[in-house]
Amino acid sequence: MKRALTIAAALIHNPELLFLDEPTVGLDVVAARSLRNLISNLRQRGVTIFLTTHYLEEADLLCDRVAILVKGKILKIDSPKALKESTNSCSLEDAFIKITGLSPTIMAIEKREEDIMWRDNLRGIYYIILKDVRTYYLKPPSISWGIVFPTTWILAFYLRNPVGFEELVPGLIAMTILFSTTAAEAVVINFELRLGSLERLLLAPISLSSVLLGKVLGGAIFGLIMSAVTTIGSVVGLGLSPNVPYLILIIIPSSLAFSSLGALLCVSVREVFEAQTLLNLPRFIMIFLCGVVCPVSAMPTILQYLAYTMPLTYAVNGLQHSFSTASSMMVLIDALVLMGFFIIFILPAIKLLSKKFE
Amino acid sequence: MGYIMGERVVIQALNLTKFYGEILAVDHISFEVERGEVFGFLGPNGAGKTTTIRMLTGLSKPTEGKASVLGFDICSEIVEAKRHIGVVPEISNLYDELSAIDNLLFMAQLYGVPRSERRRRAEELLKIFGLYERKDSFSVPSHGV
Numbered sequence: 001m002k003r004a005l006t007i008a009a010a011l012i013h014n015p016e017l018l019f020l021d022e023p024t025v026g027l028d029v030v031a032a033r034s035l036r037n038l039i040s041n042l043r044q045r046g047v048t049i050f051l052t053t054h055y056l057e058e059a060d061l062l063c064d065r066v067a068i069l070v071k072g073k074i075l076k077i078d079s080p081k082a083l084k085e086s087t088n089s090c091s092l093e094d095a096f097i098k099i100t101g102l103s104p105t106i107m108a109i110e111k112r113e114e115d116i117m118w119r120d121n122l123r124g125i126y127y128i129i130l131k132d133v134r135t136y137y138l139k140p141p142s143i144s145w146g147i148v149f150p151t152t153w154i155l156a157f158y159l160r161n162p163v164g165f166e167e168l169v170p171g172l173i174a175m176t177i178l179f180s181t182t183a184a185e186a187v188v189i190n191f192e193l194r195l196g197s198l199e200r201l202l203l204a205p206i207s208l209s210s211v212l213l214g215k216v217l218g219g220a221i222f223g224l225i226m227s228a229v230t231t232i233g234s235v236v237g238l239g240l241s242p243n244v245p246y247l248i249l250i251i252i253p254s255s256l257a258f259s260s261l262g263a264l265l266c267v268s269v270r271e272v273f274e275a276q277t278l279l280n281l282p283r284f285i286m287i288f289l290c291g292v293v294c295p296v297s298a299m300p301t302i303l304q305y306l307a308y309t310m311p312l313t314y315a316v317n318g319l320q321h322s323f324s325t326a327s328s329m330m331v332l333i334d335a336l337v338l339m340g341f342f343i344i345f346i347l348p349a350i351k352l353l354s355k356k357f358e
Numbered sequence: 359m360g361y362i363m364g365e366r367v368v369i370q371a372l373n374l375t376k377f378y379g380e381i382l383a384v385d386h387i388s389f390e391v392e393r394g395e396v397f398g399f400l401g402p403n404g405a406g407k408t409t410t411i412r413m414l415t416g417l418s419k420p421t422e423g424k425a426s427v428l429g430f431d432i433c434s435e436i437v438e439a440k441r442h443i444g445v446v447p448e449i450s451n452l453y454d455e456l457s458a459i460d461n462l463l464f465m466a467q468l469y470g471v472p473r474s475e476r477r478r479r480a481e482e483l484l485k486i487f488g489l490y491e492r493k494d495s496f497s498v499p500s501h502g503v
Contacts, residue, residue: 001489005458006450008483012462013469015444017368017428019411022448038486043396048368050391050414052399052407063398072376072385072406096400120437120470127467135455200451203415204468205440358419 003027007038018042020051024058036062060092068099075099124206128214129221132188137222139191141272145183145279146226150176154230169234170319171292174312176230177251178258178283181223185262186275188215193270193356202357209350212263216346219259220252227251242323246331250318253338257311260345267353286312291320311341365429368393369414373423376409383409386423408448415445441469458484459493 003026010018020039024032039049039062053059059066060080067077076083076099080092089095136142154172158165192198201211231251235242261282266275289303290296290312296304307313318334320326369391376384384406391397399407412418414427416436425432430439452461462480471479484490 001458001492002450002452004487004489005461006452007446008487008489009452009462009465010444010446011483012465012479013441013444013471015442017443019415019443019445021408021411021446023446025448039396043394046394048391048393049396050369050399050411051396052401052411054400054402054407056400059398059400062396064395066398066400067387067389069387069399069401069405069407069410071404072383072387072409074387074389077389120441123470124468127464130467131453131456131464135453195454196447196449196451197453199417199447201468202417203440203445204465205437205470206468207437357417 017048022052056093056096068096070100120205121207121210124210125214129218132218136187139187141276142183142187145276146180150179166238166240170323171316173227173230173319174315175287175292177223177227177254178312180226181219181255181259182262182279184219184222185259185266186272186279188218189263189266190272190275208354212350212353216259216263219262220255223255223259246322249331249335250322253335254315257338257341260342260349264345264349267349286310291316311338314338366393369427371425374413374420374425375422376413377421457494458489
């Protein structure tokens with residue numbers, strides 16, 4: 001069923017050129033025959049087919065022309081009939097064996113200019129986000145790291161000392177964004193890397209940057225939803241009155257920055273658990289250094305400098321401003337720095353991911 | 359625009375070469391595939407067949423040489439070509455989390471099949487492949503077409 005569905009998926013957009021890599025491997029005789037019939041039908045409909053196989057009888061039955069490839073070199077290109085005739089063989093297999101001692105043949109080509117397809121890319125980004133929301137956001141790793149963990153922290157702080165809890169609210173919202181976005185990235189990127197389905201996305205007419213951007217925006221949306229829940233919960237529960245435009249101005253770039261940080265770390269490993277483990281390093285360092293539990297200004301100078309190299313500091317800072325009566329300038333600066341982090345993280349993430357497909 | 363409808367040559371490769379580190383996987387191959395033909399790449403395992411497909415479908419960049427697919431350069435314009443090509447990899451890359459019909463609908467979305475046609479097209483393919491009765495399930499590993 002899986003093989004049939006994989007072929008069906010490759011035909012969904014009526015392609016005029018179909019690549020089939022070892023299509024009949026693992027199929028029984030009947031299934032292989034119905035696949036060959038399908039290939040003949042597609043050919044009659046004018047579809048060009050490029051297939052690889054190491055079954056020579058299959059190639060003899062199906063192919064108009066074949067290239068014989070050994071150790072990365074093409075030894076001969078011709079029709080099966082001509083190959084058999086020229087080597088005086090009665091089967092393609094005999095011909096193949098005789099030919100595997102001949103020299104290469106060469107031909108010529110040229111090229112053309114470019115075209116921008118931002119609409120394809122936008123569409124791709126949109127549907128990748130939708131699919132990720134449907135398939136991944138309720139998986140155990142995103143629930144445990146993205147929802148359970150921040151909720152537990154918030155409850156722990158609250159139960160320990162409900163008095164003065166308001167002061168912790170900005171830090172806890174920032175932490176929620178950090179954990180939910182990065183947890184989401186580990187799931188949406190590493191599940192797909194492991195399953196090989198990221199390759200499926202890259203075969204579609206969408207650029208690699210758009211695929212990754214879709215993943216990062218999806219993670220950011222997950223972070224927005226989680227932080228909205230935390231924010232609304234604490235604002236209503238504690239009767240706080242934050243400046244809502246400021247909150248939005250900080251939460252959006254924070255989600256983007258942390259989501260792209262998640263993507264950057266996740267594309268460098270393969271498995272989901274490796275990604276979660278690697279992510280814990282910046283997560284925990286930032287929780288302690290960036291003003292979530294104790295103010296940055298109360299730390300030794302050297303740690304303060306360190307704190308200002310980390311995005312969480314600006315998220316916490318910006319959120320604190322949103323809950324106090326700060327000037328819009330200060331909030332704007334935090335937002336801009338967070339956007340800067342987003343760009344600093346997403347560019348190498350794209351680079352790393354494209355390295356995987358070199 | 360690189361793409362010309364009805365052009366005779368669909369794939370052109372010239373000295374296409376791929377090194378994985380020190381290992382030479384594909385060694386200066388040149389060939390043309392013409393419109394409407396079934397073109398076979400024959401060879402033992404490790405001959406470079408899959409590497410060639412990966413280069414022609416944009417999953418891997420050639421170390422040397424060049425190729426065009428449907429008139430589009432595989433290094434700079436492959437995204438445009440992908441609109442018109444279908445790929446069946448050796449190992450399935452579908453989503454186990456999605457049902458058969460949802461896998462096809464997702465692909466239809468990615469490839470920009472018009473909304474009004476997606477479901478009809480997906481159901482038609484499921485019928486052709488005899489999967490229509492099981493469209494809402496996705497039984498994981500099973501053999502056979």
